[in-house]
Every structure is written in structure tokens, then in C-alpha cells.
Amino acid sequence: MPLAQTQTSVPVVVDDDLCIADKGCTVCVDVCPLDVLRIKDMAEGPKSKTAFMQYDECWYCMPCEADCPTGAVTVNIPYLLK
Amino acid sequence: MDEILDGISQIDCDVLVIGGGTAGPMAALKAKRKNPEANVVLLDKANVKRSGAIAMGMDGLNNTIIPGHATPEQYTKEITIANDGIVDQAPIYRYAQGCYEIIQELDSFGIRFQKDQNGEYDVKKVHHIGTYVLPMPNGDTVKKALYRQLRKARINISNRYMATRLLTGEGRIAGAICVNTRTAEFLVVRAKAVVMCLGAAGRLGLPTSGYMYGTYENPTNTGEGYSMAYHAGADLANLECYQINPLIKDYNGPACAYVAGPMGGYTANAEGERFIECDYWSGQMMQEFYDELQSGKGPVYLKLNHLAEETVAEIERVLHIVERPTRGHFHKNRGTDYRKQMIEMHISEIGFCSGHSASGVFVDENARTSVQGLYAAGDMANVPHNYMLGAFTNGAFAGLDAVDFIKDVDFAKFDHGDVEAERNRVLAPTKRDDGIPPNQIEFKTRRLVNDYLQPPKVTAKMETAQRRFAEVRDDMQNAMYVQNAHELMRSLEASTIMDCAEMAASASLYRTESRWGLYHNRVEYEKDDENWFCHTLLKKGENGLPESRKQDVKPYIVEIEDDEKDAYDKQRVQPTEAAE
Numbered sequence: 173m174p175l176a177q178t179q180t181s182v183p184v185v186v187d188d189d190l191c192i193a194d195k196g197c198t199v200c201v202d203v204c205p206l207d208v209l210r211i212k213d214m215a216e217g218p219k220s221k222t223a224f225m226q227y228d229e230c231w232y233c234m235p236c237e238a239d240c241p242t243g244a245v246t247v248n249i250p251y252l253l254k
Numbered sequence: 255m256d257e258i259l260d261g262i263s264q265i266d267c268d269v270l271v272i273g274g275g276t277a278g279p280m281a282a283l284k285a286k287r288k289n290p291e292a293n294v295v296l297l298d299k300a301n302v303k304r305s306g307a308i309a310m311g312m313d314g315l316n317n318t319i320i321p322g323h324a325t326p327e328q329y330t331k332e333i334t335i336a337n338d339g340i341v342d343q344a345p346i347y348r349y350a351q352g353c354y355e356i357i358q359e360l361d362s363f364g365i366r367f368q369k370d371q372n373g374e375y376d377v378k379k380v381h382h383i384g385t386y387v388l389p390m391p392n393g394d395t396v397k398k399a400l401y402r403q404l405r406k407a408r409i410n411i412s413n414r415y416m417a418t419r420l421l422t423g424e425g426r427i428a429g430a431i432c433v434n435t436r437t438a439e440f441l442v443v444r445a446k447a448v449v450m451c452l453g454a455a456g457r458l459g460l461p462t463s464g465y466m467y468g469t470y471e472n473p474t475n476t477g478e479g480y481s482m483a484y485h486a487g488a489d490l491a492n493l494e495c496y497q498i499n500p501l502i503k504d505y506n507g508p509a510c511a512y513v514a515g516p517m518g519g520y521t522a523n524a525e526g527e528r529f530i531e532c533d534y535w536s537g538q539m540m541q542e543f544y545d546e547l548q549s550g551k552g553p554v555y556l557k558l559n560h561l562a563e564e565t566v567a568e569i570e571r572v573l574h575i576v577e578r579p580t581r582g583h584f585h586k587n588r589g590t591d592y593r594k595q596m597i598e599m600h601i602s603e604i605g606f607c608s609g610h611s612a613s614g615v616f617v618d619e620n621a622r623t624s625v626q627g628l629y630a631a632g633d634m635a636n637v638p639h640n641y642m643l644g645a646f647t648n649g650a651f652a653g654l655d656a657v658d659f660i661k662d663v664d665f666a667k668f669d670h671g672d673v674e675a676e677r678n679r680v681l682a683p684t685k686r687d688d689g690i691p692p693n694q695i696e697f698k699t700r701r702l703v704n705d706y707l708q709p710p711k712v713t714a715k716m717e718t719a720q721r722r723f724a725e726v727r728d729d730m731q732n733a734m735y736v737q738n739a740h741e742l743m744r745s746l747e748a749s750t751i752m753d754c755a756e757m758a759a760s761a762s763l764y765r766t767e768s769r770w771g772l773y774h775n776r777v778e779y780e781k782d783d784e785n786w787f788c789h790t791l792l793k794k795g796e797n798g799l800p801e802s803r804k805q806d807v808k809p810y811i812v813e814i815e816d817d818e819k820d821a822y823d824k825q826r827v828q829p830t831e832a833a834e
Contacts, residue, residue: 173688173689173690173733174688175688175691175735202301202303203301203303203304204300204301204304205300205301205304205305205306205309205472205474206300206467206473206474207300207414207435207436207740207743210255210256226740227740229466229467229473229744230467231309231467231468231469231472231473231474232468232580232583233309233310233472233578233580234310234579234580235303235304235309235310238310238579239304247580247583248583249505249580249583249584249587250465250467250468252463252464252465252468253461253463253465253468253504253505253506254504254584254587254588
């Protein structure tokens with residue numbers, strides 16, 4: 173069976189201006205129990221890298237927000253149960 | 255990251271602890287401290303810093319037995335009655351005797367518990383009979399405090415490795431086969447003893463929100479312990495005694511009667527009236543909750559809006575900081591305020607979890623399973639209602655016994671063909687060009703769980719579930735397709751969820767009576783003490799399918815009087831004469 177791409181809005185939002193992934197920080201990626209966050213390269217802007225939510229598989233549990241050293245991460249309630 | 259790499263390596267250790275949430279760290283610490291020469295490895299699918307049911311902390315100890323407040327005899331009696339009598343009391347009694355020492359140890363780790371003006375533990379009454387609930391106002395520090403201890407004790411920690419099958423040989427445990435969740439590389443761990451602390455089967459039913467990860471339990475806890483124990487030939491006990499909990503609707507986090515109850519909050523119907531005597535979670539209480547939801551008096555609510563401002567502020571402070579801190583965000587989005595209105599509640603999806611019910615891998619008072627050298631503790635081991643303190647205490651018992659067991663044994667020899675067969679099973683979805691992704695296999699399995707296995711349980715529906723599960727299993731084995739290592743982890747979880755779903759159906763069909771209130775409400779059968787006052791043990795049969803048998807309840811250590819046996823059956827508030 174062929175696969176389709178289905179869009180989904182994700183609950184974890186990263187403020188690229190505050191994120192220090194370009195300095196080598198991976199704290200949010202490291203602590204996530206579901207392992208849904210990743211670091212990506214930025215095509216433009218002053219930062220070369222930022223964290224983002226790659227997989228919409230979130231328990232809205234908050235270690236990523238609580239442990240982020242710069243307060244760049246916000247955990248929202250997933251839309252389906254908001 | 256997530257690219258699938260081809261690789262396999264092997265390590266040896268004395269004690270392998272699988273799962274770094276609550277029970278696991280304590281098992282590893284106790285084993286290492288008792289024998290500092292022992293090589294103890296702690297393995298986790300996530301990161302031990304923030305893994306398991308208590309990733310963000312916990313708001314209290316729900317089952318302390320503190321001298322002056324409760325006795326081990328009283329607690330053993332309470333849990334026996336709450337479980338309709340189907341318990342082996344030895345593990346409960348040993349827990350009740352040992353947990354006070356663990357509380358003091360946790361205190362020494364820097365985890366603070368609520369104390370009164372005299373410096374005594376401030377224990378609250380929530381259960382039907384005794385007083386056991388000890389609040390933890392700074393319960394958000396639990397995981398950090400544990401992690402410090404693990405580093406200090408020099409425990410070897412392996413994060414992001416998921417165990418997929420146990421290895422056995424010479425009639426005992428030999429180790430485990432593991433897969434890296436970010437590279438798909440294999441790790442074979444040879445171990446003289448294995449302690450399983452893999453949590454609940456919490457991703458079994460589908461939450462009513464439809465969001466697959468919006469479960470009551472941490473959705474990383476997919477029941478891998480149940481599945482691995484099953485494939486290793488261990489006995490699993492009373493799986494038909496599901497976990498079903500009263501929760502904040504949609505948010506699916508606990509309403510926390512244990513926090514709010516002692517401060518005057520309670521569960522109410524749409525008229526704002528109490529309908530249950532006691533907010534402690536039991537199958538009988540859940541049956542009343544379910545009945546109220548189905549009646550014209552539903553929905554059911556958490557009622558706090560009659561309380562004073564300072565009381566509500568204190569409840570909010572605790573509930574919005576520890577355990578599930580996004581709860582504050584949820585209420586803000588909805589515009590709901592404990593001060594202004596009651597908060598709608600609902601019942602959770604089904605799961606297996608001895609933390610709150612009694613469905614788990616069968617263990618004795620030393621946390622030994624029926625496979626020699628294999629231990630289980632925490633939510634996945636069948637010490638009923640054992641909660642977080644039970645995970646710590648029984649984890650300690652497991653670690654202490656495992657480190658004694660390894661003294662006299664060498665590594666058991668296992669068949670290397672088992673490793674090869676497991677590699678082929680795990681990697682099969684990576685060898686196809688297209689197919690069905692794991693999230694669809696999982697969704698369908700869990701949707702069928704909701705349609706056919708949720709209580710009230712009906713024979714024909716559960717038999718339909720078995721037929722439909724077989725179809726989905728066939729798709730899973732022959733057509734599942736993954737594109738990277740992350741999806742491979744999800745495919746392995748889908749397989750675990752399927753195993754648990756099949757066990758849930760099989761165990762529920764076997765016990766032809768109703769018991770434990772809603773947890774095993776089989777509408778065609780009454781409670782039947784004559785034929786079913788026993789455990790049911792399920793294991794993998796010769797034909798590869800679940801096989802159940804009865805096992806006697808061991809003679810009680812603490813006797814239960816006839817007039818005490820039905821204390822938990824009297825949950826519904828009776829109107830007083832004055833009210834009438």
C-alpha cells in the first residue's frame with residue numbers, strides 16, 4: 173500500500189531566538205521520554221541550528237520545557253484534547 | 255539520527271535492570287550497595303533522568319505505613335478487601351513492613367514529605383478504612399534526587415536501548431536482546447539475573463480524545479514487561495483485573511482526589527452531590543462512577559468550588575507543579591477555574607497496572623517471577639495497589655535478592671539461534687518497500703480494544719476481538735513498514751500492545767464470573783466465590799497462544815472477618831432518613 177503525508181499541528185513549540193542548539197545544546201532532545209524532539213539545520217537567520225518537534229507523539233509531560241536552560245521550549249496541550 | 259544501521263554487540267553484567275523509572279533505579283542502587291563488586295547495568299528506552307510514570311514527579315505517597323498512623327496488619331487487610339480477597343498477602347505484608355525504611359531513605363535523598371507543626375509525617379486518610387496518604391509538596395524533585403544517587407553509586411546506565419526479548423537457557427534467565435531506539439543497532443546483554451521494571455501497559459486502550467499519546471499512563475509504558483515475561487514463559491496473574499481510573503476528561507490526568515480529598519474536595523454528579531463514600535480508586539468505586547455516568551445524573555465532576563480561596567490555591571499549587579504540570583495550561587485554555595465551576599471527569603481507557611489494580615507478572619515476596627533469576631517490580635508486577643512507594647520498596651527487594659542469586663551462578667547458556675530469530679523479527683518491517691506504518695497497526699489494535707474489551711465485558715464481543723486481533727497481527731507480521739529507527743521503536747511497541755490486547759481478551763474470557771467491580775464486570779456472570787475465589791495465571795502455551803489456569807489464594811497472614819469482607823462493596827452514598 174502506498175503512503176500519504178498527513179499534516180498535524182504539534183504541541184511543543186521552540187523559540188528559535190532563545191534556542192542554543194547551535195552551541196551544541198541537546199537537553200530537550202535528551203530528556204524527552206517519547207523521543208520526539210530533534211535538532212535541525214536552519215536555512216536562514218542568525219542561528220545555524222534549532223530544536224523542533226519531529227514526531228507528534230506527545231504526553232505533554234514537560235521535561236523539555238522544565239529542563240531547557242534558556243526557556244526556549246513551550247509545551248502546549250495537543251489540539252485533539254485541548 | 256534515526257538512520258537504520260546494521261550492527262550487533264554484546265556486553266556482560268551480573269544484574270541487568272530493565273527500566274529506569276521508579277522501581278528500576280531503586281533495584282539497581284540496592285544491588286550495587288549490597289555488593290559493590292557486582293556489575294549492575296540499568297537500561298532504559300528513554301533517558302533515566304526523565305523516564306517512567308514519574309517523569310515529572312509525584313504529588314504524594316498513597317500507601318505509607320507509618321508507625322502511629324497505620325500498621326502492616328491493617329494495610330494488608332485493607333488491600334485484601336479492596337481486591338475482593340484475591341491476593342497473596344505475603345508480598346503485601348512484607349511491603350507494609352519495609353516501606354517505612356524506604357520513606358526514610360528517600361527523605362535522606364532530599365525528597366521531602368509533608369510534616370506537621372511537630373515535625374511528624376502529616377498522613378491523610380483517603381482509603382476506606384485506614385490512613386496512608388503522605389503528601390509530597392516538592393515531589394517534582396524525585397527523579398533528580400534518584401539520578402544523583404545512581405551517579406554516586408556508579409551504576410552503569412544505558413539510555414535509549416529498548417529490550418525486546420529476554421534470553422533464557424538451562425531453565426533460567428540468561429539475559430536480554432535490546433535495540434537502540436535511534437540507530438536500530440542490537441545489543442545482546444548476558445546477565446546472571448534480570449530485574450524487569452518496565453511499568454504499566456498504558457497504551458492499550460485508546461483515550462476518548464482520539465490522541466494516541468493522550469493516555470493516563472506515560473505512553474512510553476506500552477507493556478513491554480508483560481510481553482517479554484510472556485514470551486520468556488513466565489506466569490502473569492489476574493490480567494482480567496484491568497486498570498480503569500477516574501480522570502479529568504480529555505486531559506486524562508488524575509483528578510487527584512488523593513490531593514484534594516483530604517482538603518475537602520470530592521467527586522460529585524451533575525447536581526453537585528456526592529455519590530461515592532470514598533474516592534480511593536478501586537474496581538467497586540469505578541463501577542459506581544460508571545453507573546453515575548450512564549445515569550441521568552452524569553456527567554461526573556471534581557468539586558472544589560465550595561472551598562475557601564487559600565485551600566483552592568494550595569491544591570492548585572500542588573496539582574499544577576508535580577506529576578502532570580500541564581494541567582494548569584489545560585484549565586487556562588478551557589477557561590475553567592476550580593473556584594468557579596466543577597471540573598468534568600471521565601473514566602480512562604483500560605490498561606494493565608498493578609500500581610492501581612492487580613494485573614501483573616506473578617511475583618512472590620522477594621519479587622521473584624516464575625522464571626529463575628528473573629524478577630519484576632513496580633507497576634508491572636502483581637503486588638496489588640502498590641503505587642510509587644510500592645515500586646521503590648519492591649524494587650529494593652528485587653535488587654537485594656538478585657544480588658544474592660548471582661553469587662552462586664554463572665551465565666546461563668542460551669541458543670544463539672534465538673538472537674538471530676529475534677533480529678529477523680525486529681528488522682522485518684525495514685526490509686519491505688512499502689506497507690502499513692506502525693501507527694495504523696497500533697491505532698487499529700487499540701480501537702478494537704475499546705470496541706470489544708472495555709467493561710462491561712461481553713463474551714461474544716471478546717471473541718470477536720480475538721478474531722480481529724488475529725487479522726491485524728497478520729498484517730503486522732507480514733505487511734508493517736518502517737522507514738527509520740524511531741518508527742522501528744514504534745513498530746516494536748505496536749507488537750507489544752498487540753500481545754497485551756490478546757492477553758487481556760484471553761484472561762477475561764477465562765474467568766467466567768464478575769469480580770473487582772467494573773474491572774472485571776462480565777455481564778453474563780455473577781460473582782462466584784465457590785468456583786473463582788482464586789488467582790488466574792496466564793502463560794504462553796505450547797501452541798504459542800495464551801493459556802490460563804487457576805491457582806489457589808495462599809492462606810492469609812492477616813485474617814479478614816466475615817463482616818469486613820464487603821467493606822468496599824458499600825461505596826454508594828445512601829440517602830439519610832432526614833434527607834428523605
